[in-house]
Amino acid sequence: MAHRPAIEASGLEKSYGAVKVLGGVDLSVPPGSVFALLGPNGAGKTTTVRILATLTPPDAGRARVAGFDVVAERRRVRRAISLTGQYAAVDETQTGEENLRMMGRLTRLGRAEARARAHELLERFDLTGAARRTVGTYSGGMRRRLDLAAGLVGHPEVIFLDEPTTGLDPRSRQAMWEVVKGLVTDGVTVFLTTQYLEEADQLADRVAVVDGGRVVAEGTPAELKERVAGQRLDLVLGDIAGYQSVARHLGVRLVRSDADRLTLGVATDGSAAQVRALLDEIDPERRAVDRFTVHSATLDDVFMALTGHGAGSGSRNGGGEGGTATGGATGEKTGEKETAGV
Known part of the structure; x- marks a missing residue:
């Protein structure tokens, strides 16, 4: 079991109406690593995350996360993962501590255990000083750190970060990078989607470049740059x-x-x-x-060489990933947050 991939997918396909968003995606992510899915808007990144996180069934292909089939063993997958999207999905009317204690109770921790876990995570994410302030008073970077902390309450084996630093200033983005590096030190597998080439270069052990719903290249950042x-x-x-x-x-x-x-x-x-x-x-x-x-050479050069356009450009699949809202995998438009064990 220790040698099985934390995430494996074979031939994933997904269409929304006439738009084919995924055209046969294959992935294998070793445990305790950071894997970056890199691509422009509409490339299929969020749809891939939605399938792996059990929010959307694939039209074809198979995937296993933490050793469980994402369709046949959906509930077991959910107990083993956490998903954090592009926008913080925390309750702004509660304090930071209250948010984490609530998440602890939702993941079936006892009251004392939930309180202890909240204090532990507040300290780890440098939020102790703001623990009793309402989240509505937090900066964007603080909210994102709290959102990530909430996803870790239940000790997930795999965490999906769908464009986690979107909209953050450079200092807050750097702080989030340090947090992600710390997760891997603890043995968590991180599956990261991003448009930021520097982010993938800084964090990822391996990178898959996706364009038009297909993986067009995969390797370490250094290996990909050697290709150009x-x-x-x-x-x-x-x-x-x-x-x-x-x-x-x-x-x-x-x-x-x-x-x-x-x-x-x-x-x-x-x-x-x-x-x-x-x-x-x-x-x-x-x-x-x-x-x-x-x-x-940079990952942007890789992008241009492999796809004919830069990472910030639209994908060739017609865009929008089948019409889903940006960050739709996390339900942030309704405030929904998918949590391990719920």
């Missing part, structure tokens, strides 16, 4: 005519393009010899390129 070479040469062109000419010449070798900034990116090994050769190839008369810089 270790370095990127950015070229700033002098005018739009030069930009268009060089873009046509480079064709499929482009890993980045920004017409507004007249900038093109091409993979390189970073050596002076190859950089000189590329410059001589694309600008033999030394008139088109205004300036250039060499950067380490």
